[in-house]
Amino acid sequence: MYAFEIERPTELSAAVAALKDEGAQALGGGQTLIPSLKQRLAMPEKLVSLSAIDEIKGVTREGDALVVGGGATHGEIAAAAEEAGFRGLAMMARQIGDPAVRNRGTMGGSLANNDPSACYPSMALATGATIVTDRREIAAADFFQGLFATALEEGEIIVRIRIPVPAASSYQKFAQPASRFPLVGVFVARTGEGARVAVTGAGEDGVFRWSEAEEALSAGWSAEAVAGLSHPSEGLISDLHGTPAYRAHLIGVMTRRGVADAA
Amino acid sequence: MPQVSMKVNGTERSGEIEGRTLLVEFLREGLKLTGTHVGCDTSQCGACVVHVNGKAVKACTMFAAEAEGAEVTTIEGIAGKDGTLSAVQQAFRDYHGLQCGFCTPGMVMSATALLEENPKPTESEVRHYLEGNLCRCTGYQNIVKAVMAASGQEVAPVAAE
Amino acid sequence: MPKDHGIGASSKRREDVRFLTGQGQYTDDINLAGQAHVHFLRSDVAHGRIRGIDTAAAEAMPGVVRIFTGKDFEGIGSIPCGWQITDRQGNPMQEPAHPVLAQGKVRHVGDPICAVVAESRAQARDAAEAIELDIEALPAVIDMKAALQEGAPKVHDDLKDNLCYDWGFVEDNREAVDKAIREAAHVTTLELVNNRLVANPMEPRVAVGDYASHSGESTLYTTSQNPHVIRLLMGAFVLGIPEHKLRVVAPDVGGGFGTKIFHYAEEAFCTFAAKELRRPVKWTSTRSEAFMSDAHGRDHVTKIELALDAENNFTALRTETHANMGAYLSTFAPSVPTWLHGTLMAGNYRTPLIYVNVKAVFTNTVPVDAYRGAGRPEATYQLERVIDKAARELGVDPMELRRQNFITEFPYATPVAVEYDTGDYNATLDRLKELADVAGFEARRVASKAKGRLRGFGMNCYIEACGIAPSNLVGQLGARAGLYESATVRVNATGGLVVMTGSHSHGQGHETTFAQVIAEMIGIGEDQVEIVHGDTARTPMGMGTYGSRSEARPWSVRPRRSSTRRGRSRPT
Numbered sequence: 001m002y003a004f005e006i007e008r009p010t011e012l013s014a015a016v017a018a019l020k021d022e023g024a025q026a027l028g029g030g031q032t033l034i035p036s037l038k039q040r041l042a043m044p045e046k047l048v049s050l051s052a053i054d055e056i057k058g059v060t061r062e063g064d065a066l067v068v069g070g071g072a073t074h075g076e077i078a079a080a081a082e083e084a085g086f087r088g089l090a091m092m093a094r095q096i097g098d099p100a101v102r103n104r105g106t107m108g109g110s111l112a113n114n115d116p117s118a119c120y121p122s123m124a125l126a127t128g129a130t131i132v133t134d135r136r137e138i139a140a141a142d143f144f145q146g147l148f149a150t151a152l153e154e155g156e157i158i159v160r161i162r163i164p165v166p167a168a169s170s171y172q173k174f175a176q177p178a179s180r181f182p183l184v185g186v187f188v189a190r191t192g193e194g195a196r197v198a199v200t201g202a203g204e205d206g207v208f209r210w211s212e213a214e215e216a217l218s219a220g221w222s223a224e225a226v227a228g229l230s231h232p233s234e235g236l237i238s239d240l241h242g243t244p245a246y247r248a249h250l251i252g253v254m255t256r257r258g259v260a261d262a263a
Numbered sequence: 264m265p266q267v268s269m270k271v272n273g274t275e276r277s278g279e280i281e282g283r284t285l286l287v288e289f290l291r292e293g294l295k296l297t298g299t300h301v302g303c304d305t306s307q308c309g310a311c312v313v314h315v316n317g318k319a320v321k322a323c324t325m326f327a328a329e330a331e332g333a334e335v336t337t338i339e340g341i342a343g344k345d346g347t348l349s350a351v352q353q354a355f356r357d358y359h360g361l362q363c364g365f366c367t368p369g370m371v372m373s374a375t376a377l378l379e380e381n382p383k384p385t386e387s388e389v390r391h392y393l394e395g396n397l398c399r400c401t402g403y404q405n406i407v408k409a410v411m412a413a414s415g416q417e418v419a420p421v422a423a424e
Numbered sequence: 425m426p427k428d429h430g431i432g433a434s435s436k437r438r439e440d441v442r443f444l445t446g447q448g449q450y451t452d453d454i455n456l457a458g459q460a461h462v463h464f465l466r467s468d469v470a471h472g473r474i475r476g477i478d479t480a481a482a483e484a485m486p487g488v489v490r491i492f493t494g495k496d497f498e499g500i501g502s503i504p505c506g507w508q509i510t511d512r513q514g515n516p517m518q519e520p521a522h523p524v525l526a527q528g529k530v531r532h533v534g535d536p537i538c539a540v541v542a543e544s545r546a547q548a549r550d551a552a553e554a555i556e557l558d559i560e561a562l563p564a565v566i567d568m569k570a571a572l573q574e575g576a577p578k579v580h581d582d583l584k585d586n587l588c589y590d591w592g593f594v595e596d597n598r599e600a601v602d603k604a605i606r607e608a609a610h611v612t613t614l615e616l617v618n619n620r621l622v623a624n625p626m627e628p629r630v631a632v633g634d635y636a637s638h639s640g641e642s643t644l645y646t647t648s649q650n651p652h653v654i655r656l657l658m659g660a661f662v663l664g665i666p667e668h669k670l671r672v673v674a675p676d677v678g679g680g681f682g683t684k685i686f687h688y689a690e691e692a693f694c695t696f697a698a699k700e701l702r703r704p705v706k707w708t709s710t711r712s713e714a715f716m717s718d719a720h721g722r723d724h725v726t727k728i729e730l731a732l733d734a735e736n737n738f739t740a741l742r743t744e745t746h747a748n749m750g751a752y753l754s755t756f757a758p759s760v761p762t763w764l765h766g767t768l769m770a771g772n773y774r775t776p777l778i779y780v781n782v783k784a785v786f787t788n789t790v791p792v793d794a795y796r797g798a799g800r801p802e803a804t805y806q807l808e809r810v811i812d813k814a815a816r817e818l819g820v821d822p823m824e825l826r827r828q829n830f831i832t833e834f835p836y837a838t839p840v841a842v843e844y845d846t847g848d849y850n851a852t853l854d855r856l857k858e859l860a861d862v863a864g865f866e867a868r869r870v871a872s873k874a875k876g877r878l879r880g881f882g883m884n885c886y887i888e889a890c891g892i893a894p895s896n897l898v899g900q901l902g903a904r905a906g907l908y909e910s911a912t913v914r915v916n917a918t919g920g921l922v923v924m925t926g927s928h929s930h931g932q933g934h935e936t937t938f939a940q941v942i943a944e945m946i947g948i949g950e951d952q953v954e955i956v957h958g959d960t961a962r963t964p965m966g967m968g969t970y971g972s973r974s975e976a977r978p979w980s981v982r983p984r985r986s987s988t989r990r991g992r993s994r995p996t
């Protein structure tokens with residue numbers, strides 16, 4: 001790690017102010033940022049830790065939506081989603097990393113990072129979540145902008161995420177055995193606006209929706225409805241762990257499993 | 264240099280740190296509590312697990328500065344003051360849940376956290392909870408047995424008996 | 425009644441209490457007063473010519489003590505190889521120099537170029553980034569067969585080619601084997617890749633060098649399976665420190681899996697720099713660095729042919745293996761695909777003619793050396809796979825094909841130099857069939873299929889050679905040091921025994937098991953026996969722990985000596 005200072009404000013406004021400094025960067029749970037600092041892939045002059053700011057923590061229910069603090073940890077989210085009967089999110093959060101990672105890592109950090117293999121972006125996209133920052137609200141559809149790229153401006157902090165709870169949902173993760181990140185993860189949701197299928201881990205441009213499956217499922221929510229569908233392998237990631245064709249196949253399998261699970 | 268203060272194994276401790284000082288570095292180098300180990304630089308092995316405010320965290324993936332005012336428990340704080348092993352420690356010994364001992368502190372800290380959250384886990388819950396703790400020697404079988412035994416559940420005896 | 429002490433008792437391990445309470449003492453737990461830290465700047469190209477190294481800016485960075493390069497090691501010994509193989513023509517293998525820090529060329533990703541010593545680890549790494557390297561990348565050769573082609577890039581310019589050795593075993597059998605294969609009723613051929621892997625013990629490697637000006641004594645604390653071997657190789661061959669001026673300590677070791685047997689550049693560097701700088705120097709590897717700096721395992725590509733007569737009796741076996749040595753010869757590397765491998769090719773079977781050919785090859789990759797079983801699992805894997813394939817080709821039961829070819833009369837002299845004294849493979853196979861309920865397998869397979877699951881059945885036999893000894897035999901096979909073991913038993917004036925052994929635990933629990941044996945032999949309580957290991961200053965001689973030798977070698981020393989109560993034991 002290169003040398004830097006750490007600040008630990010207790011108010012959101014102080015954090016926003018601190019992030020205006022040249023070379024300042026937000027620190028959420030650190031579960032992605034710290035390993036990358038160790039590899040010297042980032043060179044901040046100052047880290048502004050968000051871990052002492054109460055107003056971005058916690059998970060609450062507001063009508064039909066679950067409102068997750070940008071600083072809520074995966075562990076808290078799993079428990080709250082379980083209690084709210086939000087199956088897909090509960091499944092997702094309790095499978096991220098391991099307990100120690102889940103005790104520190106946050107949804108705000110994960111969305112801001114937008115790793116092409118991160119779990120939450122698929123959930124945010126499928127549910128039509130709204131990302132609320134210190135200055136505006138951004139629809140999930142506009143938020144993700146390719147690999148590690150988001151609509152966030154310099155120094156913008158994710159304060160909370162408003163997630164309409166779908167009528168039924170499931171998250172199916174096919175874990176890469178070493179990193180346990182999804183090799184392919186599929187979030188399926190039955191929402192007021194129809195069926196949604198969002199895929200992570202597979203797209204060269206990051207998370208995406210599989211519209212063909214959505215159409216089929218909107219006509220009738222059943223595993224049979226998507227049984228005959230296969231996702232094309234164009235535009236899918238090719239790496240050591242899997243070819244595009246392999247990932248395309250997994251998208252089909254995971255989607256069918258998800259639909260069966262959320263029936 | 265900035266200062267940090269925290270309660271470690273029940274005692275107030277403080278020391279100088281840099282911004283980039285990790286909690287594990289502060290414990291090992293600053294406080295000479297070398298029971299917490301470092302096995303990787305990618306936050307994957309769990310050799311460094313400690314409890315911060317009662318929760319298991321990877322001390323290699325948290326800055327010392329962030330533990331300001333926290334209650335930290337390390338492997339050195341698990342046995343009784345008179346040296347009596349905790350139920351988890353004793354079960355690891357009884358069920359041969361360790362060989363070289365390098366992963367062991369992290370395993371014990373994770374297992375202890377598990378049993379606090381879930382006093383009677385199933386075997387699959389134990390395996391799931393310990394996913395972030397790698398052991399190269401034992402093959403996990405006896406570790407899982409040890410955790411089941413520590414929770415007071417029936418376990419098949421170890422092979423040697 | 426199970427015994428409650430001594431041999432055969434299920435004693436609780438005495439070392440566990442310290443490991444479970446965080447009181448273990450691993451090398452990284454050692455911090456000496458005044459210690460500096462080293463960071464190695466490593467090559468990020470597989471092959472390159474060093475045109476220039478500019479350390480001026482780095483030297484001005486905060487905390488930097490000194491920056492070392494290959495120049496500082498001119499006139500210092502090369503990291504030695506501990507085993508010499510003689511090739512088919514009777515010539516010694518080609519053996520390249522292996523400098524502590526790269527000189528002239530870098531030969532694999534991770535080859536250390538500069539060593540930056542600074543007040544802290546972070547400062548050393550910060551400064552390493554400020555070093556300006558001018559390295560001309562050269563074409564690299566990674567694939568073994570490509571490395572042997574005419575005109576392939578040469579890993580070592582001063583060697584004839586990239587062939588370390590071409591070994592034939594038993595060379596005198598070659599023609600007879602060829603003929604038997606030509607004339608066989610059936611020949612099964614199989615090509616196998618035994619992939620390279622990284623050993624990855626949970627504890628990364630660490631070295632701390634220290635120097636006492638008043639006595640001229642150097643001390644190295646290191647994560648080693650065999651501190652005495654390090655003392656010998658580093659003292660005698662690299663740094664020229666006499667045995668009585670060099671102490672090597674390996675405290676608790678967090679797993680080894682073979683990769684902590686070998687003598688490494690970082691150990692020699694820390695010992696050397698501590699004397700140069702008159703202060704302790706410490707290196708702690710990161711996990712990522714370990715992938716480039718710890719010797720890898722396996723990496724064999726093999727063609728194996730099994731010849732059978734019309735009655736399915738094995739008549740001959742021929743193998744051709746390409747074994748990757750990496751860019752330099754690590755401590756025991758040449759022995760792994762040869763003596764530790766070829767001698768096991770008979771397996772449990774009566775194959776009258778066997779010929780093993782091994783081509784060891786230099787490539788621009790991290791050196792490869794012994795890893796878990798070292799050559800022996802590779803032998804079993806090849807042999808058992810080819811038998812399975814033959815059974816499938818011939819349409820016979822793989823178990824029965826094995827049974828038909830089992831050695832049944834003992835002692836049995838194999839055509840690959842070793843003699844089996846005893847065995848009953850039929851009895852073992854019968855028991856296996858019973859335990860695995862082979863008869864019931866088909867029903868289980870059908871039941872699984874009904875649930876949409878596939879169920880398979882695999883089995884194999886193996887013979888393992890453990891211990892790697894005695895000294896006079898391994899000496900004839902090319903070992904450059906005896907593979908003896910020693911123990912000293914000291915009776916304290918106040919009662920109780922101290923046993924000092926050169927065998928060294930990295931998780932095996934020697935302190936418990938050795939005490940059990942001694943207690944039983946001498947007839948005292950286990951708790952009156954203290955086992956000391958891992959420190960060359962306390963145990964004069966030893967060769968450490970690897971190759972499953974700690975039971976076979978030291979135990980055969982200890983009971984004999986202790987029953988005579990003579991105290992000192994001699995190497996065997």
Ligand SMILES: Cc1cc2nc3c(=O)[nH]c(=O)nc-3n(C[C@H](O)[C@H](O)[C@H](O)COP(=O)(O)OP(=O)(O)OC[C@H]3O[C@@H](n4cnc5c(N)ncnc54)[C@H](O)[C@@H]3O)c2cc1C
Pocket residue numbers: 025026027028029030031032033034050070071095096097098101104105106107108109110112113117118119120156157158159179180181182305306307
């Ligand atoms: C062993 C391991 C396994 C993992 N497995 C998975 C997995 O299976 N699936 C998965 O999805 N993830 C996985 N992760 C990643 C984990 O979920 C991280 O917690 C998450 O990606 C980042 O969240 P964080 O709070 O830790 O953010 P940090 O690491 O602190 O920050 C990440 C980035 O987000 C920025 N940031 C942080 N918080 C905010 C905020 N509130 N507003 C704006 N910007 C912010 C930071 O500046 C930084 O750029 C794993 C991590 C580890 C170590």
Ligand code: FES
Pocket residue numbers: 300301302303304305306307308309310311312321322323324
């Ligand atoms: S040291 Fe490996 S996870 Fe912390």
Ligand code: FES
Pocket residue numbers: 360361362363364365366367397398399400401626678679931
């Ligand atoms: S006991 Fe050696 S790594 Fe677990």
